[in-house]
Amino acid sequence: MKRHHVLVAMPVFAEVLAQLGEHFEVDAPCGIRDTVEWTPETLTARLQGCAGMLVAGTPRVDAALLAACPDLRAVCSMAVGYNNIDLAACTARGVLVSNAPDVLTETTADFGFALMMAAARRITESERFLRAGRWTHWSYDLFAGADVHGATLGVLGMGRIGSAIARRGALGFGMPVIYHNRSRLSSEAEQQLGARWVDKDELLRCSDHLVIVVPYSAASHHLVGAAELALMKPGATLTNIARGGVVDDAALAVALREHRLFAAGLDVFEGEPALNPDLLDLPNVVLTPHIASASLPTRRAMADLAASNLIAALGRGPAAGKPPTALNPQVLSGA
Numbered sequence: 001m002k003r004h005h006v007l008v009a010m011p012v013f014a015e016v017l018a019q020l021g022e023h024f025e026v027d028a029p030c031g032i033r034d035t036v037e038w039t040p041e042t043l044t045a046r047l048q049g050c051a052g053m054l055v056a057g058t059p060r061v062d063a064a065l066l067a068a069c070p071d072l073r074a075v076c077s078m079a080v081g082y083n084n085i086d087l088a089a090c091t092a093r094g095v096l097v098s099n100a101p102d103v104l105t106e107t108t109a110d111f112g113f114a115l116m117m118a119a120a121r122r123i124t125e126s127e128r129f130l131r132a133g134r135w136t137h138w139s140y141d142l143f144a145g146a147d148v149h150g151a152t153l154g155v156l157g158m159g160r161i162g163s164a165i166a167r168r169g170a171l172g173f174g175m176p177v178i179y180h181n182r183s184r185l186s187s188e189a190e191q192q193l194g195a196r197w198v199d200k201d202e203l204l205r206c207s208d209h210l211v212i213v214v215p216y217s218a219a220s221h222h223l224v225g226a227a228e229l230a231l232m233k234p235g236a237t238l239t240n241i242a243r244g245g246v247v248d249d250a251a252l253a254v255a256l257r258e259h260r261l262f263a264a265g266l267d268v269f270e271g272e273p274a275l276n277p278d279l280l281d282l283p284n285v286v287l288t289p290h291i292a293s294a295s296l297p298t299r300r301a302m303a304d305l306a307a308s309n310l311i312a313a314l315g316r317g318p319a320a321g322k323p324p325t326a327l328n329p330q331v332l333s334g335a
């Protein structure tokens with residue numbers, strides 16, 4: 001029987017490629033160290049004749065790409081955020097889309113907490129000082145930072161990852177937790193997490209450490225901009241592990257420079273991998289290259305889940321037709 005062709009549009013584990021090879025003719029032009037971002041034209045050319053594609057947080061999959069790639073039937077992402085994929089356009093064309101929730105929740109929450117702590121306790125700033133050979137004296141206020149334990153943790157976006165961060169704060173660090181989310185958790189869930197819902201302004205005003213975990217969409221673009229930053233305490237920190245664009249990076253850089261905010265931790269940026277150059281000059285911001293989910297076991301679980309979705313969407317095995325984390329399963333059921 002003729003095998004489907006699939007494109008793996010990112011570097012991925014050799015074991016995952018081997019597994020896909022058992023089911024498909026695999027085009028995997030990205031070497032394990034190849035970080036080249038394709039243009040839409042290159043991606044379109046690569047996708048000709050392909051029924052499926054494995055992606056991560058890039059590239060952009062939109063109506064124009066789908067129209068130019070009529071054989072495409074499944075787009076399976078190893079990321080949980082899928083703002084790079086136009087889900088409505090895929091559904092309209094009968095293209096199955098899947099993401100990778102759950103498998104990265106705890107790893108990403110660990111990182112969010114680490115980034116928040118690094119910003120609060122000035123870890124990277126003080127390390128740069130030490131490495132530069134400038135540690136010649138002791139002073140009571142040498143790199144004095146903001147306490148984390150007992151401080152108020154604010155979570156903007158209380159989904160799986162937000163909840164995992166809230167748990168860490170409440171149980172591990174004795175932090176009162178407040179959160180804002182469009183939909184409120186049940187009172188049992190709030191009790192379990194020790195978290196209290198507040199409106200967005202109160203969240204901004206009362207958080208000592210604000211962690212942002214909302215998905216990116218047109219509605220969340222610059223959800224935290226100059227006006228929102230102006231509400232925050234001057235001694236507070238802001239951590240963004242959501243998506244570039246949720247925070248107005250230019251406004252954030254100004255607030256940090258003027259010490260209207262104590263510090264920030266950023267793993268995601270507007271226009272990444274490029275970033276606002278103003279951020280690079282600031283001592284009070286910790287910058288990391290979108291690695292919140294990057295532990296090898298978790299990245300492997302994310303890739304395995306994406307591959308399982310692709311195999312179930314296009315393959316003929318026992319799970320055929322039932323991709324485990326499909327976002328639009330109706331396209332397969334014909335509903």
Ligand code: 8YV
Binds near residue numbers: 081290
């Ligand atoms: C990915 C992420 O590593 O899952 C997500 O939504 O942001 C990360 O875990 C990233 O999308 C890869 O591009």
